[in-house]
Amino acid sequence: MRKDRFYANEQLAGYLSMDIIFLRELRVTTLIGIYEREKLVPQTLQLDLDIALPNSRACLSDDINDALDYAQVAQHIQTVLNEGHFSLLETLAEHIAQIILKDFNAPWVKVSVAKLQAIRNCKMVGICIERKQEK
Numbered sequence: 001m002r003k004d005r006f007y008a009n010e011q012l013a014g015y016l017s018m019d020i021i022f023l024r025e026l027r028v029t030t031l032i033g034i035y036e037r038e039k040l041v042p043q044t045l046q047l048d049l050d051i052a053l054p055n056s057r058a059c060l061s062d063d064i065n066d067a068l069d070y071a072q073v074a075q076h077i078q079t080v081l082n083e084g085h086f087s088l089l090e091t092l093a094e095h096i097a098q099i100i101l102k103d104f105n106a107p108w109v110k111v112s113v114a115k116l117q118a119i120r121n122c123k124m125v126g127i128c129i130e131r132k133q134e135k
Contacts (some may be wrong), residue, residue: 017056018053020052021068023049025046025048026048026074029045030086031043031084032086032087034088045115046113046126047096047112048128049100051068051073051106052108053106068104068106080099089125093112093113093128094129097109108131109131111131112126112127
């Protein structure tokens, strides 16, 4: 008998069986900020990503073609960030979340974006957002 048959709420059961890959402390470079200097000099940001997989085929098949290629995710994000300027971390985090949801067909994503040493006596400042596919 399938485990999820024990759950009355099928949506909850799907959430409990979600597979998530993660990327931690991914360093990317982009133009970010509201000050003139920040609009000219690229800054290094730190990303943490949790990405729900659209299915669990890779767990069963052991085939890379069934998996989400996290190297491709990292490269795609850096390529997109090279193309423009963001004023706010919030906007950048939303942009990354939408890339992952749309371009990689993820049903859910959690994106943390941090500026390193943006303020004195603080290692990093940032934002963490969660987004899911709209039905």
